[in-house]
Amino acid sequence: METAFTVLALGMLVAAAAAMSLRNLIHCALxxxxxxxxxxxLFLTLGAEFVAFAQVLVYVGxxxxxxxxxxxxxxxxxxxxxxxxxxxxxxxxxxxxxVTGLLLAAVGLSPGLPEKTAATSAVSVQxxxxxxxxxxxxxxxxxxxxxxxxxxxxxxxxxREPPPTSGKEEPPA
Amino acid sequence: MFAVETLNQGPGSxxxxxxxxxxxxxxxxxxxxxxxxxxxAVFAGLFALTTWLERKGxxxxxxxxxxxxxxxxxxxxxxxxxxxxxxxxxxxxxAADPWVHTLAPLLKVVPVFCALAVIPFGRHLVAxxxxxxxxxxxxxxxxxxxxxxxxxxxxxxxxxxxxxxxxIAQLISYEVPLALAALTAVLAAGSLSLxxxxxxxxxxxxxxxxxxxxxxxxGLAGLVLFFIGTTAKANRAPFDLPEGxxxxxxxxxxxxxxxxxxxxxxxxxxxxxxxxAVGITLFLGGWRAPFxxxxxxxxxxxxxxxxxxxxxWFIWLRGTVPRLRADQLMHFAWKFLLPLGLLxxxxxxxxxxxxxxxxxxASLLRWGLAGGLVxxxxxxxxxxxxxxxxxxxxxxxxxx
Amino acid sequence: MSPLERALVVSAxxxxxxxxxxxxxxxxxxxxxxxxxxxxxxxxxxxxxxxHGGQTASAAGPAxxxxxxxxxxxxxxxxxxxIIAWFRQRRTVQLDEADTLKG
Numbered sequence: 288m289e290t291a292f293t294v295l296a297l298g299m300l301v302a303a304a305a306a307m308s309l310r311n312l313i314h315c316a317l318x319x320x321x322x323x324x325x326x327x328x329l330f331l332t333l334g335a336e337f338v339a340f341a342q343v344l345v346y347v348g349x350x351x352x353x354x355x356x357x358x359x360x361x362x363x364x365x366x367x368x369x370x371x372x373x374x375x376x377x378x379x380x381x382x383x384x385x386v387t388g389l390l391l392a393a394v395g396l397s398p399g400l401p402e403k404t405a406a407t408s409a410v411s412v413q414x415x416x417x418x419x420x421x422x423x424x425x426x427x428x429x430x431x432x433x434x435x436x437x438x439x440x441x442x443x444x445x446x447r448e449p450p451p452t453s454g455k456e457e458p459p460a
Numbered sequence: 461m462f463a464v465e466t467l468n469q470g471p472g473s474x475x476x477x478x479x480x481x482x483x484x485x486x487x488x489x490x491x492x493x494x495x496x497x498x499x500x501a502v503f504a505g506l507f508a509l510t511t512w513l514e515r516k517g518x519x520x521x522x523x524x525x526x527x528x529x530x531x532x533x534x535x536x537x538x539x540x541x542x543x544x545x546x547x548x549x550x551x552x553x554x555a556a557d558p559w560v561h562t563l564a565p566l567l568k569v570v571p572v573f574c575a576l577a578v579i580p581f582g583r584h585l586v587a588x589x590x591x592x593x594x595x596x597x598x599x600x601x602x603x604x605x606x607x608x609x610x611x612x613x614x615x616x617x618x619x620x621x622x623x624x625x626x627x628i629a630q631l632i633s634y635e636v637p638l639a640l641a642a643l644t645a646v647l648a649a650g651s652l653s654l655x656x657x658x659x660x661x662x663x664x665x666x667x668x669x670x671x672x673x674x675x676x677x678x679g680l681a682g683l684v685l686f687f688i689g690t691t692a693k694a695n696r697a698p699f700d701l702p703e704g705x706x707x708x709x710x711x712x713x714x715x716x717x718x719x720x721x722x723x724x725x726x727x728x729x730x731x732x733x734x735x736x737a738v739g740i741t742l743f744l745g746g747w748r749a750p751f752x753x754x755x756x757x758x759x760x761x762x763x764x765x766x767x768x769x770x771x772x773w774f775i776w777l778r779g780t781v782p783r784l785r786a787d788q789l790m791h792f793a794w795k796f797l798l799p800l801g802l803l804x805x806x807x808x809x810x811x812x813x814x815x816x817x818x819x820x821x822a823s824l825l826r827w828g829l830a831g832g833l834v835x836x837x838x839x840x841x842x843x844x845x846x847x848x849x850x851x852x853x854x855x856x857x858x859x860x
Numbered sequence: 861m862s863p864l865e866r867a868l869v870v871s872a873x874x875x876x877x878x879x880x881x882x883x884x885x886x887x888x889x890x891x892x893x894x895x896x897x898x899x900x901x902x903x904x905x906x907x908x909x910x911x912h913g914g915q916t917a918s919a920a921g922p923a924x925x926x927x928x929x930x931x932x933x934x935x936x937x938x939x940x941x942x943i944i945a946w947f948r949q950r951r952t953v954q955l956d957e958a959d960t961l962k963g
Contacts (some may be wrong), residue, residue, distance in 0.1 A: 319893050323896075329907075342929065353936055358889055378883075379883030
């Protein structure tokens with residue numbers, strides 16, 4: 288299990304780094320798929336089966352595909368040439384590095400982290416369902432409403448507006 | 461576990477005999493390997509058989525003999541085709557993205573083989589017993605969308621990309637009714653594990669008819685929805701727009717040749733087998749016999765029989781129904797199948813809620829309520845979808 | 861390093877990568893992708909604590925992660941719809957060109 292975790296974690300981090308730094312946007316999206324898949328594998332090694340499958344179903348099957356669609360819909364030129372990967376002007380990477388360092392320091396310096404793994408008793412799907420429908424029922428309903436609202440909202444926002452009859456701006460080239 | 465238990469069903473339990481030669485610490489790995497090898501071998505063989513069946517069946521529908529040169533009745537045609545595919549040159553377009561182009565066929569086939577592992581093919585005959593087996597299956601089925609996109613984009617061909625975009629739009633749209641249809645059986649069984657869903661269909665109605673989910677109004681609706689979704693997921697006619705030879709040549713497959721093309725073909729058929737098997741498991745009683753007096757036939761035989769019947773149905777459908785237009789495809793999924801899927805779930809809930817009724821005519825009332833909940837919207841939605849055409853008398857231009 | 865620490869380090873690194881991407885990429889869609897990576901890192905953290913924190917009997921950890929996944933899906937759908945609507949207006953998805961409100 289330890290080797291599996293290490294291999295998956297390394298693969299996921301490399302894929303994530305590639306997804307955030309490659310020039311070709313579609314390659315970025317495909318690496319993102321790899322990173323999500325690696326995360327699902329990590330969930331599996333941590334004993335969260337259902338979450339791992341949900342991760343694959345939602346992230347690999349839906350979100351990545353949405354991102355790919357959006358990339359192809361929006362960037363006729365960008366797919367071929369991408370933007371020149373300008374070395375960012377310092378601030379972004381610095382902030383990210385600082386936050387990562389802070390998190391790593393927090394992990395390293397915490398005294399109270401449990402040393403050993405609890406006994407392996409992965410929660411069954413039945414228990415998860417019971418939890419969702421009893422203690423978390425209000426949250427579940429709220430998530431249902433949110434997803435419905437997001438569906439309708441996304442359709443309304445992305446709907447092609449009827450062309451205005453007058454005063455149409457020339458789109459910048 | 462899978463293959464060992466299969467072999468143990470034979471006389472003298474040869475599975476145990478075989479296993480005792482393996483050191484104890486290697487036994488789980490050996491059993492897993494044996495299970496995986498069995499699945500790969502059986503389904504690759506079924507793939508070969510199905511290509512022959514399909515060509516023969518389509519030929520029969522179109523009044524021609526079909527393959528009849530290689531072997532008796534053309535039975536060895538798949539072997540000849542496979543050999544031809546292997547010997548063909550593997551062409552990769554100069555502009556194609558080498559990695560993406562090469563990885564796409566693998567990503568199409570491997571997840572589908574993984575997905576087959578959770579299906580119970582017979583009594584105690586499941587390679588991988590997962591608590592959330594259905595979710596695993598759907599998740600593995602979702603990965604093929606990425607493979608399609610990789611094939612379409614990686615080939616650097618306009619037709620490829622168009623075909624891939626069509627395919628992805630279709631797959632995403634039909635995944636929703638598919639999952640909703642599967643949910644009806646999950647509601648009834650109270651479990652996401654496929655063996656548990658088969659167990660929930662145990663027992664017989666008075667008269668010896670099996671208690672399959674398909675013999676309930678919501679189950680029938682779920683079965684129909686599920687198999688429509690399967691047809692679309694497996695890119696089969698009438699939902700084979702992504703390939704659409706007459707419009708976009710072969711869609712995402714344009715630039716593939718030789719073995720990679722064969723892998724795509726294999727993946728598509730495996731997807732069809734997998735989804736059919738899940739449909740059988742969810743609604744058609746899995747490996748269970750339809751009548752009490754037929755229970756003596758071994759369970760894998762029943763499963764194989766049902767799977768072959770499904771394949772025959774798909775071949776029949778392909779030979780009969782013309783291809784849809786892209787807009788018809790989308791309207792059908794979102795305006796017809798999606799509401800019907802939700803209503804089938806509502807009917808399943810109603811069926812569960814009224815399970816306790818035991819007055820005279822209770823079952824008739826239950827059937828009427830749950831069936832009406834699906835059938836009335838079916839008529840209404842169908843008429844809305846057809847628009848003005850629903851009112852006109854049908855006119856067959858070339859058949860009159 | 862204990863298993864928990866290892867998982868936390870991995871998720872911290874993933875979070876950092878996602879944050880760096882979200883802060884430096886100019887394409888709005890990739891910024892969204894970076895945010896998704898950060899959310900995945902958070903999920904990894906939750907699952908690691910659930911698994912190694914001695915509270916395995918409770919299903920609250922996976923349930924929480926499922927909610928995060930659902931919200932992330934909703935966020936992506938609306939975010940991408942916004943990006944596409946914006947693209948229709950301006951024919952670009954580069955974030956540094958979204959400067960109409962600049963004085």
